[in-house]
Amino acid sequence: MKGMFITVEGPDGSGKTTQLQLLVRALTEKGYEVVTTREPGGTKVGNSIREVLLSPEHDEMTARVEMMLYAASRAQNVEQIIRPALSRGAVVVCDRFVDASIA
Ligand SMILES: Nc1ncnc2c1ncn2[C@@H]1O[C@H](COP(=O)(O)OP(=O)(O)O)[C@@H](O)[C@H]1O
Ligand SMILES: [Mg+2]
DSSP states (O other), X not given: OOSEEEEEOOSTTSSXXXXXXXXXXXXXXXXXXXEEEESSOSSHHXXXXXXXXXXXXXXXXXXXXXXXXXXHHHHHHXXXXXXXXXXXXXXXXXXXXXXXXXX
């Protein structure tokens, strides 16, 4: 892996997206190829999973299923977006990653 993987973590409203955008701008100005992504989501499949996860319609979802859907979204994101970007030397900045699930 030639690239660099940076994840931004914190509670809702703590400023993740704000800091992420500042970081992306600074890295881009320095000439890095920057790929931004988020969790859950980041891919077409992941965004569909995100809708299921965030929908109040699914409030009966068990904790185990919720955790597996986060993991499924992450697996698609790693294989489709993150790993290929890191392989070509890009900096990947992800709005939440596995630390959010662990927390
Ligand atoms: N350093 C900061 N000082 C004051 N307000 C901030 C700061 N960073 C972000 N905010 C504000 O806090 C709110 C939440 O920020 P946001 O980046 O969307 O958080 P998150 O992505 O973690 O939910 C926004 O209204 C944003 O403008
Ligand atoms: Mg945000």
